Amino acid sequence: MNVATEDYLKTIFNLTQQQDRAGTKDIADRLGISQASVTGYLQKLAGSDPPLILYKKRDGASLTEAGTRWALKVIRNHRLIETFLYRTLGYSWDRVHDEACRMEHVISEEFEARIAELLGNPTHDPHGDPIPDRNLHMPDEKALSLAELQPGDVAMIERVSDSDAALLRYLEKNRLVPGKRLTVKERSPFDQNMTLRIHGVRGKVVLGPSVAQQVFVEKEVRHVHTAA
Ligand SMILES: [Zn+2]
Known part of the structure; x- marks a missing residue:
């Protein structure tokens, strides 16, 4: 270590x-x-x-392959610790990252295995980031940022950038959390501000591009019926 x-x-x-x-x-x-x-x-x-x-x-x-395995091991530790702090110790989601950055380097393999088991082998941390499994396989998830969506697009929030605590508090306040669905209502032409409607939440949210780039979504595919 x-x-x-x-x-x-x-x-x-x-x-x-x-x-x-x-x-x-x-x-x-x-x-x-x-x-x-x-x-x-x-x-x-x-x-x-x-x-x-x-x-x-x-x-x-x-x-290299050796470097990748080591990196994935640290990332697995980080994301398991975040999940443990959030779910088991009741930390808020904006406070788990800094703690995890310190602890990820020091926990033993046994500790890692026990947290994973206690939590039921979680696949995602509280910010929606995928957790590499015990064989260090990282699920393949495409990263499409909210900033890339267009008016009319419907998407589900998959994960959000985890390193900025103030941003996390802002996102939570506006209910921009993993699992929420949203519709892009408008995009202003010059500053690219986006107006969103979050499903199940009253009112609208306006986000600037720097925030939108830190929210990752899965876009819902609209079924286009072509004439047969
Ligand atoms: Zn983190």
Whole structure:
């Protein structure tokens, strides 16, 4: 267990969900450290035995199979701990992430297995993020952000970004939580603000693009009948 290594692996894993390689600058931004120290650490991870990442200064970093397994293990710990804090200890959903960021590095395999069993092997954490199973298989879930929807679209909220506690409180207050269905009523042409109706909730909610990008949805497919 090495906290810094695990944070690097987790960060590279998350960044490479959207692109092939994680750039030094992106990693530095996410971890809040200088690009020079990131470069040094990435070289170390690439030179470990077995190598945890593939790294070329110009292209950035990607995880090897060993690095991926390790990252998934930390992510599994993180999301199980969040679920445990939320369901069993009664933490609110905006307070579980920081605790989990610390504990994910230190719990034993036995502790992990016991939480999973106690919780009935949950598949998703309180923010709707999928939990890799015990064989470290991560369910494949497409990430479509709310910001990509158009007026008339109906969708269900699957998960929300978990790292900003204030954002989580705001989303909860507006009932923008996993499992809720919504309809996009309008999108303003220049600032891309979205007006939403949340099913089962009175009134409408207006969201700016920076919030909409942190809410992930599954769009409902409308059945279009073509003339036979
Ligand atoms: Zn979290």
